[in-house]
Amino acid sequence: NNMRNKEKNIQFRDMTSGPYAFLWSVSDGGYRLFDEVKLQVEPDTVVEWGDYTEADKSPPWLVPWGKEQWQYTPLENKVLHRKFASLSPSEDAIITFANKHGILGHYVVLVPHRGGGATFGESIHRWKVEMMELGSLLCLWDMVQNRDAGKLGQVIIWSNNDQVKLWMGSRYNETRRGWEIYPLKDPRGHRATFHLIASRRQPFDRELFQRWRRGDTIEPAKYYICGEVNRRLKGHVAPQILPLLEDNIYLFPDSLLSALWVMFLMEITGNVRVRQCDQCREWKEVALTRSSFYCSNTCRQKAYYKRHKQQKEAQNEGTHTQEG
Numbered sequence: 001n002n003m004r005n006k007e008k009n010i011q012f013r014d015m016t017s018g019p020y021a022f023l024w025s026v027s028d029g030g031y032r033l034f035d036e037v038k039l040q041v042e043p044d045t046v047v048e049w050g051d052y053t054e055a056d057k058s059p060p061w062l063v064p065w066g067k068e069q070w071q072y073t074p075l076e077n078k079v080l081h082r083k084f085a086s087l088s089p090s091e092d093a094i095i096t097f098a099n100k101h102g103i104l105g106h107y108v109v110l111v112p113h114r115g116g117g118a119t120f121g122e123s124i125h126r127w128k129v130e131m132m133e134l135g136s137l138l139c140l141w142d143m144v145q146n147r148d149a150g151k152l153g154q155v156i157i158w159s160n161n162d163q164v165k166l167w168m169g170s171r172y173n174e175t176r177r178g179w180e181i182y183p184l185k186d187p188r189g190h191r192a193t194f195h196l197i198a199s200r201r202q203p204f205d206r207e208l209f210q211r212w213r214r215g216d217t218i219e220p221a222k223y224y225i226c227g228e229v230n231r232r233l234k235g236h237v238a239p240q241i242l243p244l245l246e247d248n249i250y251l252f253p254d255s256l257l258s259a260l261w262v263m264f265l266m267e268i269t270g271n272v273r274v275r276q277c278d279q280c281r282e283w284k285e286v287a288l289t290r291s292s293f294y295c296s297n298t299c300r301q302k303a304y305y306k307r308h309k310q311q312k313e314a315q316n317e318g319t320h321t322q323e324g
Contacts, residue, residue, distance in 0.1 A: 010071060017075035018271060020237075021250040022259045024074050029066025030099035033091060034121065035059035036112065055129050056108050060091075061121030062098055063110065074101065074259050078272045081263035082283035085135035086178045089128045104130060105255025130257060134264065135179030136170040137228055141268065144221050152217035154183035156197070164212075164220045166195040177281045197224045229268065232261045279303045 015021045074080055080101065087093045104127065107120040143152050157165045167184035169192040184192045197220050198205040212219050236258040237251050253259040266272045275286040279299035286293065294300040 010073060014076065015073045016250065017078070018266065019249070019251050020075060020253065020259075020262055020266075022073070022075050022253050022262075023071055024102050024256050024259070025069040025071050026098075026100070026102040027064035027066040028068040028070050029064065031062040031095060031103065032065045033060040033095070033124065034063050034110070035061070053126075055126045056106055056123050058123045058125035061108070061110060061123050062095065062103055062127075063119050063121040064103075072101075074256060075263070078263065078266075078285040079274050079283040081134065081260040081267075082138065082274055082276075084260055085131060085138050086281075086283065087131055088174065088177075089131060089172055091124060094124060094127050102256055104257040106257065132170050132172075132179060134260065135172075136168065136181050137225055138264065139170075139179055139181050140168070140221055141225050141264075144218055144225065147218060149217050152221050155181060155192075156217040156220050157184070158215055161209075161214070162201060163199045164197040166197055166221075166224055167192045168195065169193060178276075195224065226268065229261060229265050233258065233265065237262065279306075 010023065012021070015023050077083075084097065084101075087097055103122040106126050107122045109118055110121045111118045140152075140155075155166055155168045157167055159165055168181045169183075170179050170181055172178070173180045182192065198208045200206060200209050208220075208223065233253075236254045238254065239249050239251055241249055251262075253262050263272070267274055273286050274283055275293045276283050277295040277299055278292055279294055279302050282295055284293075284295045292303075294303060
């Protein structure tokens, strides 16, 4: 737990991870949902006006419930982006995460219908959109990491010789505790969205077609992922010179949401290795990649007993089959 006491000064080195530095605040009383408010005409957002969308207007909103703010250092938690993207898209799960880590930074000014002072809040719908977008991209990244050309081939489509497209839909998998993507022809009838990765007609894409082997899915997927991360961070990570620290330059995200995308960037570049526990499905930072991973001895023992039980049931089923 990297929450810090509000009376204690936080050392700058605790705010940093590589060239990045970030400090965020959480309401000491947590957050509650309200919908009996009206949205003020002019939003007051941490991020740029261009990021303010219809999603921010949708009730209910998370509003702070407390008079003080606790500060903490999100970049210490190297898997926070994974935990955010693994959240169940339910109001309870979102409130629990916000109470521990704060809101994302897309807040708007709200005025109660029954009078009283204005406050700021953040739409639950905005959270669900951000969870889906980050979670879906992480799912695609896991396919790239696992070099799963078969699954990637279902969503990355080469159109004759002119274009490489991504046809991808997203849904939350409660069992896996994360977002999964499905192809254009989904048996459940879900609808996929079209994304253009590269086109030979575009001069700046022609070199890609010279580098990529026709039918390759891994390199186009990685190219698309990096482009999306760059797009999400553009204008939201500012360089600053800190003369008291040997004139070093640090990069500061402007919100918790931007910091989460920075963590994804660090995972892509190999600065951070993460893994999901095979038993409890929690995300942890790991030093080495192994065929199986358990975050604790408790999970290891549970997995052992589970395998033992399954083997015993299979043996019993085989015995009954032979007797029959």
